[in-house]
Amino acid sequence: MSAKRTPRALTGDDAVGEAMRQINPDVVPAYPITPQTEIMHHFAKYVANGEVDTELICVESEHSAMSAAVGASCAGARVMTATAANGLALMWEIVYIAASTRLPIVMNVVNRALSGPINIHCDHSDSMGCRDSGWIQIYSETAQEAYEHTMMAMRIAENHDVLLPVMVCQDGFITSHSVERVDVFEDEDIKKWVGEFVPKYTLLNTDNPHTVGPLDLYDYYFEHKRQQMDAMEKAKGVIKQVFSEFEKFSGKPFDFIESYRLDDADTAIVALSSSCGTIKDVVDDLREKGQKVGLLKIRVFRPFMPEMITTALKSCKGVAILDRSASFGGFGGPIFTEVRSAFHEWKEKPHIINYIYGLGGREFTIKHAHQVFNELEEVKKGNLGIKVRSLGSRE
Amino acid sequence: MSGESWKEIPIGGVIEKAGNSKEYKTGSWRSNRPIHVPDKCIHCMICWIVCPDCAVKAKDGNFSHFDYDYCKGCGNCAARCPKDAIVMKTELEAQKEDEK
């Protein structure tokens, strides 16, 4: 039997604030930045009302927020924080340190464009920029997913085979500020499901004093990086395990990817986050007209699952990868390069093109999804044309 | 590169044993070596005070010797000695003299 839940009308930010209240972390260092601010508005209220016993540290910048998160996590605390865009950029140095010090911090990133010119709306250039930082990255299509991913992130991060920080991403404004139905679990059930954090090391253990963050030169640094690669590898098994435990708890299946009507698809779109909802509508529409189209939603981008992705797309002759971030001077966006390279050994592979879209909150509508599926009709015949295209910009 | 495999060391650069800086022999950094000249020394112990690596060893309140396992050759002691009782030699020079 799956756990009891109550439907509520919440924004993505509300939903994450709610998840944090239910998790009741020991320490939350935070600094406000649009469109993440509302998460901390809610959470600060819970702290003030005594609904959680978290120590909320109001710091003077995101660099300090992540630094305080690192310190608290080294001390053995369960730590959460949230940020977006330039806030994440300011954290940068410490984002890497959190991962390499193997601290299971959970951070909600409300995806927003990086300045400049100044823009506060959605794209993925902030979190995509730190895809190599050693954080696990989970992308949410809806407020419901942002809520559920946050619960699961805590368990994944704190597993002793992993001990890596996790970024739970949702789309700025599109998800963070839109009210949706969110099914919220009971406080007690979540408390039990998330469980107690058992740190591997804690600086407060005076019986076994140890050093964290020492100088680590050419004689050991590489070995520590090798361990991080291994932890990401092990995270694959742990994420699978946590997904299946959450399925038992909630009755809802989760996987690294979501295949939407892909089984016999001729053409497909690969995307992350809220755009997937729009694409699903268009897939249904075109399917009704007899067109064999599908969607591959990537939920977990780090660790990346090449075999799973290529297998899901195996029936396709034409595939469009949608990247909501540009890699200036690169061969397409980050999702494109990785998916395309995952197909390298395949003899019969689909023709794959890339669309850079939605930068700075530029709308992605059903019109755009239709355009992509239309253009894929040519692409699937091998007429690739421009491999990296721009979708929705004024040409 | 010798040493343990990544599978054998603590994660995240954690050092599980306290007080281990002793095991880090900073003497390997040295390119200049302080040499004591006993005839000139008045045992004022200024060198002992200024050495950043506790590499000046005292005995009964007097200068005893340099601990070359940790002396990194910064030359602070020689610069501060009021009696020029410490001379800095290059390691190459000093090693050649050792061999004699």
Ligand code: SF4
């Ligand atoms: S500073 Fe010079 S004189 Fe004083 S104890 Fe050291 S070597 Fe001797």
Ligand code: SF4
């Ligand atoms: S050279 Fe530097 S490290 Fe060596 S004994 Fe003198 S002060 Fe100490």
